[in-house]
Amino acid sequence: MxxxxxxxxxxxxxxxxxxxKPAALFMLHSERAFALLSGMLRPRFxxxxxxxxERGLLVLVFEKDQLEExxxxxxxxxxxxxxxxxxxxSLFVLLDYLIKRFACKDFPHExxxxxxxxxxxxxxxxxxxxxxxxxCGYWKVYGDVDNAKKCxxxxxxxxxCVKAVFP
Numbered sequence: 001m002x003x004x005x006x007x008x009x010x011x012x013x014x015x016x017x018x019x020x021k022p023a024a025l026f027m028l029h030s031e032r033a034f035a036l037l038s039g040m041l042r043p044r045f046x047x048x049x050x051x052x053x054e055r056g057l058l059v060l061v062f063e064k065d066q067l068e069e070x071x072x073x074x075x076x077x078x079x080x081x082x083x084x085x086x087x088x089x090s091l092f093v094l095l096d097y098l099i100k101r102f103a104c105k106d107f108p109h110e111x112x113x114x115x116x117x118x119x120x121x122x123x124x125x126x127x128x129x130x131x132x133x134x135x136c137g138y139w140k141v142y143g144d145v146d147n148a149k150k151c152x153x154x155x156x157x158x159x160x161c162v163k164a165v166f167p
Contacts, residue, residue, distance in 0.1 A: 004029065005037055006166050013061050014162035015155045016045065022070040022116045023062035027055065034059060048095060051102040058102065060095075060114070067091060067114065075119045083110050118143055 008026055015021035028034050034057055038047045044063065051058040068091045071077070081087050085097050101108035112122040117139045124133070124142025133140035137152040 004033055008037065010159055010163045010166060014158040016061055016063060017162060018158045019066065020154050020158050022067040023060055023114050025060055025111060025115060027057065028059050029056045050099055064091065070116055076113050079113060079119060080110060112139060
C-alpha cells in the first residue's frame with residue numbers, strides 16, 4: 001500500500017471507519033490514489049470528489065447511513081436551508097449541492113456540519129471569521145469546549161487503533 005494512502009487512512013479516515021465521525025475531508029494528489037482508496041473502502045464507505053484543481057482532489061469519505069442521520073438534525077437542516085440547500089432533499093442531492101458550493105469563490109464553511117462539527121462551532125467560525133475561538137483542536141471551538149475535547153480524544157484513539165493495523 002502506498003504511503004500516501006496509509007497516511008490518509010490513519011490521519012483522516014480512521015474516525016469515520018470506526019464510526020466516531022460521519023465524514024472526513026482530505027486532499028489526494030491523483031485520481032489513481034482516489035481509485036485505490038475507493039477500492040479499499042467500498043462498499044461500506046463512499047468517497048466523493050468535492051473539487052479538483054492543480055493541487056489535487058478534495059475528497060469526502062463518509063458512511064452513508066451515519067451522514068444521513070447527522071444531517072437530519074433540525075438545526076443542521078435549518079443552517080443548510082439558509083445557505084440555499086434544497087429542503088427535504090436526499091443525502092446525495094445535498095452532496096451535489098455541496099459540490100456546487102465548492103465551485104463558488106467563497107469556501108462553504110457549512111462543510112463542518114457534514115463532518116460532524118457542532119452547529120454552534122460552525123456558525124461561530126463563520127460569525128467570527130475564524131477568530132476569537134475558545135479552543136482549537138480538530139476544529140475551532142466556539143461552544144462546548146469540554147465536549148469538543150472529549151471528541152478530539154476519541155478521534156485520537158481511533159487514529160491509534162487504525163495505526164496499529166498498519167505497521
